[in-house]
Amino acid sequence: MSGFVVKPEPVAVPGLTHLHTGKVRDLYATASGDLVMVASDRVSAFDWVLPTDIPGKGRLLTRLSLWWFERLADLVPNHVLSDTPPPGAPADWAGRTLICRNLDMIPVECVARGYLAGSGLAEYRASGAVCGVPLPEGLVDGSRLETPIFTPATKAEVGEHDENVTFDHVAALLGEAPAAELRDLTLAVYSRGRALAEERGILLADTKFEFGRGPDGALVLADEVFTPDSSRFWPADSWRPGRPQPSFDKQFIRDWLTSPESGWDRAADTPPPPLPPEVVASTRAKYEEAVTRLTGD
Numbered sequence: 105m106s107g108f109v110v111k112p113e114p115v116a117v118p119g120l121t122h123l124h125t126g127k128v129r130d131l132y133a134t135a136s137g138d139l140v141m142v143a144s145d146r147v148s149a150f151d152w153v154l155p156t157d158i159p160g161k162g163r164l165l166t167r168l169s170l171w172w173f174e175r176l177a178d179l180v181p182n183h184v185l186s187d188t189p190p191p192g193a194p195a196d197w198a199g200r201t202l203i204c205r206n207l208d209m210i211p212v213e214c215v216a217r218g219y220l221a222g223s224g225l226a227e228y229r230a231s232g233a234v235c236g237v238p239l240p241e242g243l244v245d246g247s248r249l250e251t252p253i254f255t256p257a258t259k260a261e262v263g264e265h266d267e268n269v270t271f272d273h274v275a276a277l278l279g280e281a282p283a284a285e286l287r288d289l290t291l292a293v294y295s296r297g298r299a300l301a302e303e304r305g306i307l308l309a310d311t312k313f314e315f316g317r318g319p320d321g322a323l324v325l326a327d328e329v330f331t332p333d334s335s336r337f338w339p340a341d342s343w344r345p346g347r348p349q350p351s352f353d354k355q356f357i358r359d360w361l362t363s364p365e366s367g368w369d370r371a372a373d374t375p376p377p378p379l380p381p382e383v384v385a386s387t388r389a390k391y392e393e394a395v396t397r398l399t400g401d
């Protein structure tokens with residue numbers, strides 16, 4: 105089992121229609137059809153949206169996404185129209201609300217990997233390839249891939265795992281040329297991000313982009329970009345291939361949840377317990393440190 109421990113209720117704002125409660129973001133539509141994306145302080149681990157929020161997380165990640173969108177704008181247009189909450193929105197939406205173009209979303213999670221971890225590592229161990237991309241022998245947990253790879257996935261419902269697919273699967277779904285366009289753009293954007301983050305002591309091990317198309321048919325980068333929710337952030341100074349890498353954001357949460365103190369049995373069919381205040385505080389500090397290291401403010 106997985107999903108929300110407590111499913112949050114949407115907020116009623118005059119003029120807005122609630123569309124979707126995601127793991128982290130709440131989506132509304134304006135009267136003119138634009139999308140309102142509100143980033144909450146929710147955090148997920150082990151496929152559960154936990155019953156405890158990380159105060160400030162929504163604002164930190166919104167700021168980080170905006171920072172990246174700006175730095176990538178010469179490579180790819182993005183969906184952001186404004187960071188001013190709509191009239192009548194609760195005061196606490198400020199700083200974590202983006203008005204976005206409502207795009208025709210491409211039903212593929214565009215994943216780029218520059219290091220081996222997670223489902224990529226599992227596939228490599230089983231078959232020597234990830235999403236049909238063959239890799240050299242002898243790679244280990246956390247190995248750097250000199251040439252980043254495109255490892256698409258199809259989107260799953262809340263609580264389900266996304267499913268890794270091959271490039272050919274994407275080509276069958278969207279057509280050969282659109283699939284190649286998505287792959288090339290994904291790798292170009294990822295490579296830019298990886299290099300920029302590396303200069304600041306952070307390894308962006310992998311990331312997931314979501315693209316949509318505007319009315320003119322051009323690809324637009326949507327959703328969020330290079331946040332610790334969409335990417336693996338590793339501190340460069342503790343990177344040691346051959347073991348799981350400490351991650352910048354959720355390490356304290358994962359460590360605590362799997363420790364005897366939490367009393368939680370991950371294998372049993374029960375929701376995880378609330379996080380203790382010290383785990384909340386240290387997690388918040390990690391998110392803050394990642395954002396500060398990257399953006400420099």
Ligand code: ATP
Pocket residue numbers: 124125126127128129130131139183204205206207208209262314316326327328
């Ligand atoms: P997760 O990303 O952790 O899998 P989720 O996808 O269920 O969770 P959120 O990320 O919280 O939910 O919500 C964002 C939703 O908004 C996604 O379904 C995403 O595809 C969609 N989305 C993002 N940008 C746009 C856009 N410009 N136009 C239309 N839909 C968008």
Ligand code: MG
Pocket residue numbers: 126327
């Ligand atoms: Mg999402």
